[in-house]
Amino acid sequence: MRTLRRLALLHLALASTLSAQSRAPEATRPVDWAAIEREGTALLRDYLRVNTTNPPGNELAAARFLRDFLAKEGIEAQILDTATLAPGRANLYARVRGNGSKRAIALVQHMDVVPATPSSWSVPPFSGELRDGYIYGRGALDMKGEGVAQLMALVAIKRGGVPLNRDLVVIANADEESGSTGALTFADRHADLLRDVEFLFTEGGSNTVRNGSLLYYGVGVSEKRTFWQRLTVRGIPSHASRPTKDNPVPRLIAALDRLARYETPLHVTPGVSRYFRDISRNFAGEQRQWLEQVERALDNPRARAWILSDIYWNAILRNTISITGLQGSNKTNVIPGEASAEVDIRLLPDANPDSVLATLKRVVADTAVHFSPLIVPKAPFESPTNTDFFRAIERAAHERDPEAFVTSSMLTGATDRPMYRRLGILVYGLDPFRTDDADEQRGVHGNDERIAATNLGSGIRFVYDVLRYSQ
């Protein structure tokens, strides 16, 4: 009896250890987290000093920098696509092997950054300066900081001897901020390297932190698709002292006015529906009820007006149109031969570009106005939330913030994810940090971009846990 019970207990203990292990492998050697944060800080400061302003990008220097760092950690990386991309540009690829019992996870970052205006910064933007606990530099948030969080999480896994069921693939791309030619080239030329990849994550998540408190974790499951157009009207050039009917400028203005007044239809995708349901708990009274059932609320004029007054909510509920560039005559006294406008159109993931274009031509209602695409829309995606990877993020988030929730967010901007989605990979946007919205708003593509060293440290650990929990 006693022996039996002891045996049963032993079995129980063994079973629970095994199941805990299969759900979340632990480090077999202790990880020195203080050292990881210290080294991550030093790595980011050095990475920020590699000026990868795009254009021209200069990502080959960054790829060499990352390759040398990985080599020191015993991870062999390859620099790719130098001949295909422009001179000085490159992609990087590395792989840490697991036992192969499950498919791989790819950690993707872009190495380029947008330009910075030094005179608007309080520190030189490529100095990697550490001041009052913050690491300053162009790219600290977008997205060298996240890139470092990915790499240091990988280093911690390796140093800790965490057993892996899934290979972990590292990709660093050129040119995300301009044409995405880096990711495009990688996906086109190296699909064979990614054949076993099930999940991929990069930027595109957004954790919402207001006045120091975290409201929710936003995991990016979709993004709008850019569908930029140029509208052109041709006329007959002549002297402006004698007005003619062949002036293309007023004709274009009339077309643009019709376009500006046009309200695109509202449409709720599954991910957006879940997002509103999730965030409803941060509201009270009728607003909470409206957000719980956003489809129904959009039929109620008062609810609709309130919801659409939020520019982010408006943008995730419809295709959007922003008229931005205008070109007419370059001389006041000359009627030009041509007038044109650039229009930033962004589509919901499930919108059909051809039928949107047909609708816009109907709205403009003038066959003299020619539409020409400035960009081919990228592949649409809306990644599921019932996956091992999404659940791993939920678990890592709940452990840190039992009160906060995890939701699926749509990005109104663009990332490299669609390039990889075309290969059948489930792509996500992960924000490892707890960056205050005010800091994010000011720094990303703005001035004094920075990240707190402690934020970087906790972000590394967050990615480490997400990677363990998704094994």
Ligand SMILES: [Zn+2]
């Ligand atoms: Zn970015």
